[in-house]
Amino acid sequence: MKLFISWSKNTSKEIALTLKEFLSDFFRSKNLEIYLSTSIQPGENWFDSIRDGIKDSEICIIVMTDENELSRWTHFEAGAIAFNTKSSNVIPLLVTSRDLDETSPLKHFQYVRNTHHEMLKLIRLVKSVGRLTGVRQDEVSKRFDDLYPKFEAQITATLDRSVTGAISNIPFGKVFPSDTVQVEAGKVFIGAPMASLNTPAQYQAKQRDVSHVAEAVEICCKSVRRTYWAGKDIKDPNKFDGERVALLRDLSHLKSSESCIFIIFEKLASSVLVEIGYAIALNKRTVIFCKTRTDLPFLLRRADDQM
Template sequence: MRVFLSWSGELSEKIAQIYHNWIPSVLQAAKPYFSPKDIEKGKRWSSEIEKELHSSSICLIFLTKDNLDSNWIMFEAGAVSRSIGISHVCPILFDLEPTDVSGPLAQFQATKFDKEETKKLFLMMNSAIGEHRLNEEVANSVFEKWWPDLNATITDTVNQHKSKNGKKEDVRSDRDLIEEILLLTRNINSNKPTNHTANPLPYEYTAYKTVIKSIESIIDRIMLVDSDYGHLFDILGSLRTEIAETRSINDKNRRGIISDIKSIEDRLKIDRARANDLSLDDEVPF
């Protein structure tokens, strides 16, 4: 069973690394994927992430105060939920309360990092393994043996992070985010839900709005280069196609999203024309 570990930010990355080492110790049939470590040298990291997202059975999301609004985490949660269903997308809260979680992530069942909640998550993961799962007695014994190590390591890591007094985090860049969104939207139609009902997830409408909001934020924050424009137009085109085929979105909301997409496309055309010192009447290569 493959387990995708979703992180963003310094503390979240360290916690994901801890879980990456801990999970195989308690569930030998589980294979966790942690993006910085597991990508083979020479492979495009973003392509590997896309592949892992759609081949995982469970997604663990490591939420901290620093990454509650992370675009990375929202997209990764949305992508994997399309394949495995909402019930196996599991945000884990570190120094947070469930009420702190809002937006698209609020629909997932969050787990506070404490012994009781972590054990429930562990037993759910064990059950998802299927025929290779541990029996109940062994599972309880294994958790009791390994929980103190996990708790001590996580607690020490969180406390060390707090002691840095607000040091700025080295989060993944907006340009990297463009690359990942591009790959995910290109593969939406080829990765239909398989392990849950055929009805589309309510998550989709919120996810589309989040994508659009994130693209607008990226345009506001960074100086786009030529390749960025091409990727963004590709993303918007893929979104337009997917939205047209999504039954869970009513006609009014569909028209609103398509209008948002057109507004962004018009803005990108103007910005790209200015960047290339062209008239808006000139043909801009997309």
């Protein structure tokens, strides 16, 4: 029997490899062939290989995490699985505490979670569909109890290594920009209101100040691998990138950073900026009234076009 494991993005890939090892150790059967796209050899036609792997499989397991719930590839592969497998045994494996999103095309499949009880049901299904005889029926529960703790520990370790997470109950992948799905360990985002400075002399002076902060952080903090701040290489305040470009680029860097430092040069007029940022982070429908766009902070001027 061929079993296909679908994955997308790093955390899901690691879990898929762990699952393959777990199933192989459990059944010890030459009649069970487990297919992952990581098995494709150099020179093979990648798309044809995956298509053939899907087409010939009797069971397909789709590894779902917070990181890849919105992945276009996962949804594409799931659609291909649904139309091309020999049977209806398409099983999303949810390695997350949340249910699938209501809009997910995987919602109508019967999913399992990585719990002792549900993984045992998955094992029994694989044994039944594949007619695998390497483990007798009366040995299944005991063998599962022996092997599951190692599997569970490996999954936990993988999730601990993954720095991606959620804001409130919102999957990390849904937070703008949605294409940024991982946090880079040791990366520090530095924010400073450079676009608010009025003269080149003011800009250059503050640019030096922020540069000193960035250098000090990189030298003094052993856990910091690199810093990012938008004004580092912009020498002329009149040569900022457009609002749309800056919004997407800077918020992508902010989202992928492990820590943030914000530098305020002078007293701000209102805490409304914190409230706006909080509303955006929580994916709230947000309306900002102002006289003109230029009254807004630089990154908010075209936010409605991007977010």
